[in-house]
Amino acid sequence: MQLFFFHLMPWPHIPADFKNTWRSSWVVFPNSHYDPAIGQRIYNDYLDELQYADEIGFDAVCVNEHHQNAYGLMPSPNIIAAMLAQRTRRAKIAILGNGICLRDNPLRVAEEVAMLDVISGGRIISGFVRGIGCEYYSLNLDPTFSRERFFEAHDLIIKAWTEPGPFEWDGEHYRFRYVNVWPRPLQQPHPPIFCPSQGSSETISWAAEHRYPYIMTFTPMEALVRYYDSYRELATQKFGYQATPAQFGWTSAVYVAKDQETAIREARPHLQYFGERCFAIPPQMLMPPGYTSGASLKRFINARGSAGSRFDVDALLRSDDTLVGTPEQVGERLVRNMERAGAGIFMGMFQVGDMPHDKVMRNLELFADKVMPYLPRGGDTGNGKAAAPPHPA
Amino acid sequence: MDYKQEQVDVRGCQVPLLTGGQGPALLLLHGPGGAGRWLEFHDRLAEHFTVCAPVHPGFGGTPLPGWVRAAEDLALHYVDLIRILGLKRPLVAGLSLGGWIATELAVFRSDLLAGLVLIDALGVRPERPIPDLFIMDPMESIAFLFADPAKATAMMPQEMGVDAIVRMWEEQAAIARLAWTRPYNPQLRRRLHHITVPTLIAWGGADRLIPPDHGRMLAREIEGARFELIEGSGHMAAVEQPGPLAEAITRFARTIGLTAA
Numbered sequence: 001m002q003l004f005f006f007h008l009m010p011w012p013h014i015p016a017d018f019k020n021t022w023r024s025s026w027v028v029f030p031n032s033h034y035d036p037a038i039g040q041r042i043y044n045d046y047l048d049e050l051q052y053a054d055e056i057g058f059d060a061v062c063v064n065e066h067h068q069n070a071y072g073l074m075p076s077p078n079i080i081a082a083m084l085a086q087r088t089r090r091a092k093i094a095i096l097g098n099g100i101c102l103r104d105n106p107l108r109v110a111e112e113v114a115m116l117d118v119i120s121g122g123r124i125i126s127g128f129v130r131g132i133g134c135e136y137y138s139l140n141l142d143p144t145f146s147r148e149r150f151f152e153a154h155d156l157i158i159k160a161w162t163e164p165g166p167f168e169w170d171g172e173h174y175r176f177r178y179v180n181v182w183p184r185p186l187q188q189p190h191p192p193i194f195c196p197s198q199g200s201s202e203t204i205s206w207a208a209e210h211r212y213p214y215i216m217t218f219t220p221m222e223a224l225v226r227y228y229d230s231y232r233e234l235a236t237q238k239f240g241y242q243a244t245p246a247q248f249g250w251t252s253a254v255y256v257a258k259d260q261e262t263a264i265r266e267a268r269p270h271l272q273y274f275g276e277r278c279f280a281i282p283p284q285m286l287m288p289p290g291y292t293s294g295a296s297l298k299r300f301i302n303a304r305g306s307a308g309s310r311f312d313v314d315a316l317l318r319s320d321d322t323l324v325g326t327p328e329q330v331g332e333r334l335v336r337n338m339e340r341a342g343a344g345i346f347m348g349m350f351q352v353g354d355m356p357h358d359k360v361m362r363n364l365e366l367f368a369d370k371v372m373p374y375l376p377r378g379g380d381t382g383n384g385k386a387a388a389p390p391h392p393a
Numbered sequence: 394m395d396y397k398q399e400q401v402d403v404r405g406c407q408v409p410l411l412t413g414g415q416g417p418a419l420l421l422l423h424g425p426g427g428a429g430r431w432l433e434f435h436d437r438l439a440e441h442f443t444v445c446a447p448v449h450p451g452f453g454g455t456p457l458p459g460w461v462r463a464a465e466d467l468a469l470h471y472v473d474l475i476r477i478l479g480l481k482r483p484l485v486a487g488l489s490l491g492g493w494i495a496t497e498l499a500v501f502r503s504d505l506l507a508g509l510v511l512i513d514a515l516g517v518r519p520e521r522p523i524p525d526l527f528i529m530d531p532m533e534s535i536a537f538l539f540a541d542p543a544k545a546t547a548m549m550p551q552e553m554g555v556d557a558i559v560r561m562w563e564e565q566a567a568i569a570r571l572a573w574t575r576p577y578n579p580q581l582r583r584r585l586h587h588i589t590v591p592t593l594i595a596w597g598g599a600d601r602l603i604p605p606d607h608g609r610m611l612a613r614e615i616e617g618a619r620f621e622l623i624e625g626s627g628h629m630a631a632v633e634q635p636g637p638l639a640e641a642i643t644r645f646a647r648t649i650g651l652t653a654a
Contacts, residue, residue, distance in 0.1 A: 027528070028528070136573075137525075137527070137528060140573075141573075141574070142569060142573045142574050143569060143573065144457065144569050144570045144573070148459075282530060284527065284528065284530060285528060287562070288527060288569070289527065289562050289565030289566035289568070289569045290563075290565075290566030290567075290569050290570065294559045294562065294563045297558075297559050297562060298556070298559050301555050301559075302555065
């Protein structure tokens with residue numbers, strides 16, 4: 001399997017009682033709660049954690065894009081990716097992803113990702129996302145055109161990377177007289193495209209058609225397997241190929257300690273912080289009107305229960321899906337869940353919520369020492385285009 | 394009162410249409426929550442008018458067409474509908490979002506209308522920002538729409554199952570297409586002088602979404618327009634005060650010689 005370190009770069013000082021005043025830690029939670037002096041230290045701690053993941057043998061480090069929120073402080077993932085290109089040596093840098101339809105000029109993504117790919121020596125994985133519902137409030141974008149704009153932005157970027165410029169693009173949502181992106185990406189024909197998604201049937205079908213690795217986050221295992229099975233079915237029945245594990249990712253928080261009791265005690269407050277404060281999003285902000293089709297919304301509600309259902313940290317800690325425990329427990333559950341999901345890419349959140357830097361580093365170190373050596377490593381990072389370097393162990 | 398339910402083909406778009414009553418034609422453009430419903434308000438109007446109440450494309454369970462990009466597109470859609478139904482200079486009345494469409498229609502095609510009635514209409518940029526209903530949970534938004542929240546229950550589906558939630562959400566999407574990025578047309582105010590038909594502006598006295606002063610401004614900007622305050626109503630005057638609102642419209646029709654005294 002491929003091991004990715006998935007970081008959200010959360011703000012760790014959301015007050016416990018913030019929900020008495022604010023409906024969400026997104027969009028409307030005042031930025032007066034952000035302290036830039038603390039922020040300076042936190043950004044650099046987080047970057048150190050990602051750099052360390054490269055040193056101890058992770059296959060990739062992940063960044064992502066979210067706006068106007070305390071959940072994840074990477075409104076520009078490409079800026080963080082640029083720093084990682086300098087701080088890391090061998091790990092791939094997975095941008096999961098750029099919100100390509102959130103920009104009025106998607107060619108900026110084509111330019112920036114090409115820059116990163118050239119500078120990093122071809123280590124970029126380029127995820128494309130629509131952004132979660134909150135983004136459409138923060139950026140004042142019509143959610144009913146989200147998918148159309150996403151597909152068109154994708155087609156435009158891929159064409160900009162693969163066909164000689166200049167050419168003209170005259171689409172429904174974007175128009176450019178001259179498309180002629182300098183630089184061109186180093187990886188040919190272009191960096192691998194990943195598709196992180198919330199499981200709408202339209203996106204699953206689109207990803208299966210393009211053979212893009214598909215990743216769902218924070219989805220219960222049973223629902224996740226149903227979504228991934230529908231991708232696999234579409235691949236064989238509609239698009240005429242067999243999907244491989246390299247086309248699926250599974251995500252979980254990870255916390256390792258010498259015994260289970262310690263692991264649970266130490267991880268619990270941070271998981272709780274994540275669920276109750278970072279992820280405090282009412283249903284209408286998660287799924288603004290028209291963000292997906294009515295049929296997909298129905299499937300989403302049926303798969304997850306009410307989108308606003310209460311977060312239960314103890315249920316999460318009891319669940320087999322959660323990788324909190326001894327090295328043996330974590331390793332065994334990880335392998336079992338990857339098999340259940342039919343996934344080849346593991347995206348571990350080794351920093352969760354307000355987990356402080358020293359805990360994260362200990363967690364990573366213990367995982368590297370006691371879990372990693374026993375994991376089946378290797379496989380490719382999707383698209384079959386770039387083989388992973390062999391694990392040093 | 395009896396009313397007829399049918400589907401009308403408007404250039405390939407299937408439009409559900411409710412028709413009832415007798416008298417001069419009144420084309421009624423619904424607001425949020427009103428698609429495809431024949432309410433007490435319709436009954437009151439049908440005593441004096443032939444009420445034609447179409448469903449906007451994308452509302453009331455109909456698919457949202459890609460060509461709907463702005464209220465102007467729906468105004469042109471109603472130019473087609475007026476021709477298809479053979480309406481001879483109807484009175485056009487619009488509620489809330491429907492008022493926006495009616496305003497656009499009257500700006501470009503006053504020649505097609507006998508008169509215009511705007512009820513708590515969106516469309517023209519208000520002096521104060523319109524509260525964001527999309528970010529509110531349903532109970533919260535009711536306080537902005539109704540003077541008496543109990544009246545809102547009449548608009549709610551009987552059972553709040555998954556299908557009802559999805560249906561309401563799809564209707565919200567049709568509203569979002571018109572009003573998410575800007576809940577008004579920034580060009581519309583300077584175009585109001587193109588409205589050359591007699592106009593009534595009716596406004597809920599307790600409208601918290603767009604306060605009545607906005608209606609008074611519209612009445613000043615549209616030549617010869619008169620203004621009527623509907624007491625005891627919020628933004629949803631047709632639901633909250635159907636009698637007084639229908640009377641105001643009937644009185645207006647009489648003064649412009651549309652209905653007999």
